[in-house]
Amino acid sequence: MTRNRPRWIDGNRFELLENGEEFFPAVFDAIRRARREVLIETFILFDDKVGRELRDVLIEAALRGVSIDLTIDGYGSPDLSEDYIAGLTASGVRLHVFDPCPKLFGRYRIKVFRRLHRKMVVVDGVLAFVGGINYSADHLGDYGPEAKQDYAVKIEGPLVAPIHRLAVRTLPSRARWPFRRPAPTTFEVPRAGDAQAMLVTRDNDRHPNDIERHYRAAIRAARREVIIANAYFFPGYRLLNEMRKAARRGVDVTLIVQGKPDMQIVSFGARLLYPDLLAAGVSIHEYCRRPLHGKVALVDDEWSTIGSSNLDPLSLALNLEANVIIRHRGFNAELREHMQRLIDEHCTRVETHSRPPHTGWRVLVSTVVFHFLRRFPSWAQLLPPHRPRVESVAAHSGALDARHPLDPSR
Structure with missing residues (x-):
């Protein structure tokens, strides 16, 4: 088809x-x-x-x-x-x-x-x-x-x-x-x-990975800045790799996630990703004023997206989603101002030394949850x-x- x-x-x-x-x-x-x-x-x-x-x-x-x-x-x-x-x-x-x-x-x-x-x-x-x-x-x-x-x-x-x-x-x-x-x-x-724009959707037929693909392409093309604010953050390997590679080549990559989660497993899953992202130079901020439910991102001076899609297994592998991707300097600047206000006024920056200690129980649970969530999109394709x-x-x-x-x- x-x-x-x-x-x-x-x-x-x-x-x-x-x-x-x-x-x-x-x-x-x-x-x-x-x-x-x-x-x-x-x-x-x-x-x-x-x-x-x-x-x-x-x-x-x-x-x-x-x-x-x-x-x-x-x-x-x-x-x-x-x-x-x-x-x-x-x-x-x-x-x-x-x-x-x-x-x-x-x-x-x-x-x-x-x-x-x-x-x-x-x-x-x-x-x-x-x-x-x-x-x-x-x-x-x-x-x-x-x-x-x-x-x-x-x-x-x-x-x-x-x-x-x-x-x-x-x-x-x-x-x-x-x-x-x-x-x-x-x-x-x-x-x-x-403004130039496109509607990008995710479904279980013709467009199973379009939203994630556009995220990856935008991050790959970034030269100066990437800001991602996403409520439920646990994306696939390839998107994480693009974020790490962008940070390592000098792009200022900023991630805003829930610091006051509405579901504890969501925060737990996202925090499993912190060590590798921090090691690559990604700046992570937890929004602590109230539960973050947004799904927005911007890259450099023109590219931005707003929509319904989280960067997690449900949104990227199962749900019907719709995002708008926008090319416009004025809108990008306005969105960046909103994101910067969140960071400056209501976020706590995650520092490398602030990670919890690696106890045996925590390592075991983290390993099980990490690999379950990581492979969930592939397993989802096996559903009837x-x-x-x-x-x-x-x-x-x-x-x-x-x-x-x-x-x-x-």
Whole structure:
């Protein structure tokens, strides 16, 4: 099967959005202004103050005739109430669930792997949002010390077209969908700025390693600086090798990771990588103000990326992910300013002498965890073939109504 490689698209404008305080108002305002269509994909949607505001703006838009498709992940969003769902579907919002996740003994979520981890919004085919922010109150500062630090980007210009196509491909077949939905359209999105960009995705069919490949290529080409801020950091050998080689040839390579982890195993895994990275000259900083959830990077003066993909086995080997890669000096400089502020104000630098002592127990556990995580992507390919399905919630009810398996080639 021929793989369609992403390509650079000119004429775009980007706005960096930090945390829910900037992201949610921008998205909700765009939905309120929508005239024709809203497409949303998200890993997590909770029935909290953020999720309820999203529901309300979607209902208002649907009632004035806007076509709305909302796709959530069955593992990441398992607990929406029937009232919440019924409010959406009764107004005409089409709600779809990617791989609904049954609970073992009514309590424990299973089917952890191969999730829809993308976070995208497309409004009227001319405005898009891509990033790592879910629809939950823990992306707002008033949530408390566990509020997440994260980023997204608002996009205007021709890059919106491939984002729109990707969102449409996820949806159930229109031929089998019983409710009104406009036929797909082909349109030219007008230029909005001077930035080049591309949409890079990861799936289990045509694009199994595109995001990691672009990271490696950018680091390999770096001449002055690399900054990577990633919440769940445990990449493959080749990406680690590119980071070490860049540092050894004199590039200032900086890694920002969780210092206040939301999952202890994540921090434990990342710290297993510290000795080799530090020895090569990589500067490591742990962000300690609150849990880091961002997935961003920049290289030299022009290249930067924001998206949903962590640099860990799940994102790089199993999940459906989407990142935007941007070539623009102004945006790169703005992102660098944000990263430098994190380092200066809220990070602790990891020093070589600060590593924990190598006790026998720690060495044994570290060795087992390291090699398990390191080989996980290869083992993942041995899992049974996966045909993910998207199930659509029947109108006026909270019941799931299976529509079709998701065909990655669509």
